């Protein structure tokens with residue numbers, strides 16, 4: 014779905030300096046609380062300053078969250094094939110998790126400060142700055158989930174590796 018297809022489903026659409034604003038369809042919205050930006054990768058980024066979840070915004074206009082990803086090709090890319098030369102699986106997994114937790118907390122913290130902000134009197138530049146912050150926060154959360162999954166994968170591979178080593182030692186004895 015293109016940004017313009019999405020905008021056609023919204024009311025009170027106005028251009029802002031780096032994107033658009035519109036009335037949020039997921040809550041009774043008199044001032045336009047919804048910011049709409051187009052990501053560099055073609056993704057449509059939505060943020061309701063009153064705190065509505067992206068899922069709620071999409072559901073109110075009959076759109077699925079995955080429609081926001083250009084041409085539906087998001088998620089079709091194969092995950093990177095990682096080769097581990099590290100022998101200490103546990104500490105590697107820990108490092109990924111630690112980093113994931115940091116990103117997660119940072120993202121949540123930023124979103125907390127933005128939710129419920131009184132944006133009515135904000136200049137369009139202030140709004141756009143806040144929107145960029147929200148986008149970065151969402152990126153943090155997304156990356157945190159990814160790193161968490163990587164950490165999990167490392168642990169699983171480590172355990173398998175250890176089991177194999179144990180089994181071969183048993184059979185040698």
Ligand SMILES: [Zn+2]
Nearest residue numbers: 037040061065
């Ligand atoms: Zn809303």
